[in-house]
Amino acid sequence: MRKRDFFEDNDDAGIDMTPMLDIVFIMLIFFIVTTSFVKESGIDINRPVAQTSQKKDKGNTVLVAITSNEEIWIDKRQIDLRALRANIQRLSNSDDKTSIIIQADMESKTGLLVAVMDQIKMAGIQNISIATKKE
Numbered sequence: 001m002r003k004r005d006f007f008e009d010n011d012d013a014g015i016d017m018t019p020m021l022d023i024v025f026i027m028l029i030f031f032i033v034t035t036s037f038v039k040e041s042g043i044d045i046n047r048p049v050a051q052t053s054q055k056k057d058k059g060n061t062v063l064v065a066i067t068s069n070e071e072i073w074i075d076k077r078q079i080d081l082r083a084l085r086a087n088i089q090r091l092s093n094s095d096d097k098t099s100i101i102i103q104a105d106m107e108s109k110t111g112l113l114v115a116v117m118d119q120i121k122m123a124g125i126q127n128i129s130i131a132t133k134k135e
Helices: 018-034 079-092 110-122
Strands: 060-068 073-075 077-079 099-104 129-130
Touching: 060 079, 060 110, 073 079, 077 079, 079 110, 099 110, 110 129
Parallel strands: 060 099, 099 129
Antiparallel strands: 060 073, 073 077
C-alpha cells in the first residue's frame, strides 16, 4: 500500500490575496480623493468657551490666529500687524463672499484683537467671526 503524503493534497488550499489587495487599493484611492483638507492658521490656539457657539460653513474662509504672546499667524506663517491687510486682500482675491475667522487665544489682549479686526475691515472684508469652543 502506498502511504499518503499529508502535504500532497493541500496544493489548492492557499488563499489568493490579489482580490483583497485590489479592494484595499481602491478604497485607499477613494479616501484620498474624497478627503477635504482643512486650512490651518499655523499654530494651536487655546480658544475661549462660549455657550452660544455655532458651527460655521467653511466656504472661502481665511483663518487668522492670535497667540497669547501677541503673534499673528496666517497660512502657517507669522506676520506683522502692518502686513495683515495686504495678506488678507491677497488671500481673499477680491471675493465678496470671503469670511475671516479669528482664532484668538484666551490669554491674548483685546486691543490686538480689535486692531486685527480693524485691519481686516480696511481690507474690505465685512464677514468676520471669532472662533470659540462649546462647553
